[in-house]
Amino acid sequence: MKTKKVLLAGATGYLGRYVASHLLEKGYDTRLIVRNAQKAQFNSDSFEIFEAQVTQPATLKGVCEDIDTVISTIGITKQKDGLTYMSVDFLANMNLLEEAKKNGVRKFIYVSALNGEKLNRLKIALAKELFVDELKKSGLVYCIIRPNGFFSDTTEFLKMAKKGTVNLFGDGSYKMNPIHGEDLAAVCVDAIASNAVKIEVGGPEVLTHNEIAKLAFKTLDKKPRIKYMPGWLRKLVIWMMRTFTSSKTYGPIEFFMTVLAMDMIAPTFGKHTLKDYFEEVHQNMNDEKGIKH
Numbered sequence: 195m196k197t198k199k200v201l202l203a204g205a206t207g208y209l210g211r212y213v214a215s216h217l218l219e220k221g222y223d224t225r226l227i228v229r230n231a232q233k234a235q236f237n238s239d240s241f242e243i244f245e246a247q248v249t250q251p252a253t254l255k256g257v258c259e260d261i262d263t264v265i266s267t268i269g270i271t272k273q274k275d276g277l278t279y280m281s282v283d284f285l286a287n288m289n290l291l292e293e294a295k296k297n298g299v300r301k302f303i304y305v306s307a308l309n310g311e312k313l314n315r316l317k318i319a320l321a322k323e324l325f326v327d328e329l330k331k332s333g334l335v336y337c338i339i340r341p342n343g344f345f346s347d348t349t350e351f352l353k354m355a356k357k358g359t360v361n362l363f364g365d366g367s368y369k370m371n372p373i374h375g376e377d378l379a380a381v382c383v384d385a386i387a388s389n390a391v392k393i394e395v396g397g398p399e400v401l402t403h404n405e406i407a408k409l410a411f412k413t414l415d416k417k418p419r420i421k422y423m424p425g426w427l428r429k430l431v432i433w434m435m436r437t438f439t440s441s442k443t444y445g446p447i448e449f450f451m452t453v454l455a456m457d458m459i460a461p462t463f464g465k466h467t468l469k470d471y472f473e474e475v476h477q478n479m480n481d482e483k484g485i486k487h
C-alpha cells in the first residue's frame with residue numbers, strides 16, 4: 195500500500211528549512227520541491243527531492259502523487275528573479291493547488307501573514323490573500339497560517355542600533371510579538387493533524403518598539419539613542435516609493451512601514467526569545483568581521 199506523504203514547497207527558504215527539519219523530527223514521510231536539487235543541499239536519505247519550477251505548471255506534473263498534505267511557504271521575500279508577487283505568491287501557489295486537486299490531496303496548509311486580510315491594499319498582502327480566497331473555495335481541507343513578523347526582520351533594529359540611532363514611528367509604543375522560524379515550523383507541522391482552518395501566531399514575548407530598540411542597544415552594550423519619526427514622513431516615504439519605484443522594490447518597504455505604525459499582536463507561542471536571537475546575530479556580525487571572543 196502506498197504511504198501518505200507531506201509535500202513541502204518553499205523548503206529552501208528561511209521558514210521552509212525549519213519546517214523540513216521538524217517534519218523529519220516528527221517522522222513524516224516528506225517530499226520537497228526545490229528549484230535546483232544540487233544547490234538546495236538536502237539529504238536525499240531523509241527527504242524525497244522533486245526538482246521543479248513552481249511558476250511553470252508543466253514541471254509540477256506528478257509532484258502531488260501519493261501526497262496527503264501540501265505545506266506551502268512559497269513567496270517572494272528577497273528573491274531577485276524579476277518576478278512579481280502576483281506571479282509567485284498568487285500564481286505559483288495556484289499551480290500547486292491545481293496539481294493538488296488533480297491528485298486528490300486531502301489538505302493544503304498555506305503560510306500567509308498576520309492581518310493579511312486587513313492589509314490587502316498592500317502589494318505583498320494582496321497576492322497572498324487572493325490565493326487564500328482561492329484555497330478556501332478549492333474544496334480541499336485547508337489551514338491558513340497567519341504568523342507575525344519573523345525574528346529575522348527585527349535584525350533591522352540591531353543594524354540601526356549599531357549605526358548609533360534607532361528610528362521609530364510614533365512614540366515607540368506600538369507592540370508586536372515576532373516569532374522565530376523554529377517555533378513557527380512547529381505550528382505549521384502541527385497544523386497537519388489539526389482541525390483549525392486559520393492559525394494566527396506570534397512569538398512568546400509582546401514587546402513595544404521602544405523595548406525592542408533598547409534590547410538592541412543592550413545587546414551591543416551601547417547607550418540607547420532613539421529618534422521618533424512623525425507619521426507624515428512615513429506616509430511621504432511610502433508615497434514616494436510607490437510613485438518612483440517598481441512593486442518589487444516598494445512591496446516590502448510599503449509592508450514594513452505600514453505594520454510598524456500599528457500594533458501587530460498575535461496569540462503567543464514558542465520558546466525562542468528576542469534577547470537570545472539578538473545575541474546570536476551580534477555574535478555572527480562580530481565573527482564575520484573576524485573579532486575574536
Ligand SMILES: NC(=O)c1ccc[n+]([C@@H]2O[C@H](COP(=O)([O-])OP(=O)(O)OC[C@H]3O[C@@H](n4cnc5c(N)ncnc54)[C@H](OP(=O)(O)O)[C@@H]3O)[C@@H](O)[C@H]2O)c1
Binds near residue numbers: 206271
Ligand atoms: N518575514 C516575515 O516577517 C514574514 C511574516 C509573515 C509571513 N511571511 C511569509 O512567509 C513565507 C515564507 O517566508 P520566508 O522568510 O521563509 O521566505 P524565504 O526565505 O524567501 O523563502 C521563500 C521560499 O519561496 C521560494 N520561492 C520564492 N520565489 C520563487 C520562485 N520564483 N520560484 C520558486 N520558488 C520560489 C524560495 O525558493 P528559493 O530559496 O529558491 O529562492 C523559498 O523556498 C513568505 O511567503 C513570506 O512572505 C513572512
